[in-house]
Amino acid sequence: MATILSSISRFAPLTFLYFLLFSFSHMPIFAIDISTLLSSYPDLSDFASLLSSTSVAADLTSRSSLTVLAVPNTFLRSSDLSSSSSSHHLADVLRYHILLEYLSWPDLRLIPPTGKLITTLFQTTGRASTNSGFLNLTRDPRSNTVTIHSSSYSNATVLSLVKTLPYNVSVFSINSVLIPSEVNLMASETRPPLGLNITKALIDGHDFNVAASMLMASGVEEEFEADEGGAGITLFVPTDEAFSDLPAKVKFQSLTADRKAVVLRFHVLHSYYPLGSLESIVNPVQPTLATENMGAGSFTLNISRVNGSVAINSGIVVATVTQTVFDQNPVAIFGISKVLLPKEYFGSHPIDPISDGGEALPPDISLSPENSPDPYGPPGSHLSSPPGLDMRSGAATAGGGGELRIFLGLWCIVFWHHLLV
Incomplete structure (x- = not known):
């Protein structure tokens, strides 16, 4: 009996390791709902409303670690932000108040007097020049006051900790609106007309006749050109x-006219991204014009860099950018290798072109590291879903990885059976 117990004690750590393997493979992924989180704080109602109305709140649902610098109503209403006529500039200012790093109150107390540079959500848009998408946080060692320095010298002081959900999100109140150096809040929303005829640009590209015909037939071309005056647009054709x-x-031609229009909108981002910005994009999950019409969280694209090219994952198809058709701020048009089929219309299973005589798809694109929960993080950080967070089931490991864990689990059961018999 002593021998058996000794054997068990030697192999218990190994068994525990297998248990951890099975546990972490089914870890949920946290999704942050900032609007719900701030709803119980009346003094932050204006700030929360702006986040929702500009869709910045929806952009945060794919992130699991961030710090929100919220401006109370009193300070917000006395700022230029309340009188801004540009929704595009307004959204970028709000993104400037989102730090892409979780900071607790003790973390702020540890900031060195020389400061700490932290990335904001604005930096991920591609519209921030050099380091203007970063904020520098400094601490006065005598008073422990934390000051936030912006690129335009519109500094603010941290007032208090509003809410923290450990290791995922924290909200601090600050006493002033932070403005990036590129943003002019008093600028008009309307830009000088570019005079671009998208259909003509595609026909001149000599390889986009089908897409040009679809644009003319659907009537969405005018909608795309109207969006040039705002944040700009990026088309994947x-x-x-x-x-x-x-x-x-794929019964593409059997779609109704309305659904074909949605698919066309699915190929358009409501922001101007030159190729360099696409190649270095920080937040891979991007809403499309179809997202704005069909609801937050739907009809999104996953953009990343794969094997030296920009890859665009629709959920069931992966296309690559093959050429630049047109690039002049505020419009970028790129040719792509495949039609982006939304999973909302064509199912959730990847389409395998090999069976239809096509090329193999590139590897699936995973979310960037900041969007994935850390299974080795502090205890309790991923065990429950506090207010403001949704629980989304993590995808099970595909292919041989899942089968290997099952095999190892069965092997452990057989091994223990032989030890104890």
């Missing part, structure tokens, strides 16, 4: 070959 290579099982 499939080549003629991409349309001809659609698998036979």
Whole structure:
């Protein structure tokens, strides 16, 4: 019996390791709902309303670690932000108040007097020049006052900790609005007309006749050109070959006219991204014009860099950027290798072009590290879903990884059985 117990004690750590393997493979992913989080604080109601109305709140749902610098109503209403006529500039100012790092109150107390540079959500838009998308936090060692320095010298002081959900999100109140150096709140929303005819630009590109015809037939071209005056737009346009290579099982032409229009909007981002910005994009999950029409969290694209190219994952198809058709602020048009099929219309399973004579898809694109929960983080950080956070099931490990864990688990059971018999 002593021998058996000795054997068990030697192998218990190994068994525990397998238990951890099984546990972490089913860890949920946290999604932050800032609007719900701030709803119980009346003094932050204006700030929360702006986050929701500009869709910045929806952009945060894919992140699991951040710090919000919220401006109370008193300070917000006395700032230029309340009289801004530009929703585009307003959204970028709000993004400037989102730090892409979780900071607790003790963390602020440890900031050195020389300061700490922290990335904001504004930096991920591609519109921040050099280091203007960062904030510098400094601490006075005598009073422990924490000051936030912006690129335009519109500094603010941290007033208090409003809310913290450990290791995921914290909210601090500050006494002033922070303005990036690129943003002019008094500028008009309307830019000088670019005079771009998107259909003509595609026809001149010589390989986009199908897409040009669809744009003219759907009537969404005018909608796209109208959006140039705001934050700008980025179009991903499939080549003629991409349309001809659609698998036979994809009944694209059988879609209703309304659904075809949604698919076209699914190929457009409501921001201007030159190629360099796409290649270095920080937040891979991007809403599209279809997202704005169909609801937050739907019809999003996952953009990343794969094998030296910009890859765009629709959820069931991965396309790559093949060429720049047009690039002049505020419009960028890129040719892509495949038609982006939204999973909302074509199912949730990846389409395998090999069975239809096409090329193999590139590897699936995973979310950036900041969007994934840390299984080795502090105890309790991923065990419950506090207010303001949604629990989303993590995808199970695909292919051989899942089968290997099952095999190892069965092997452990057989091994223990032989030890104890």
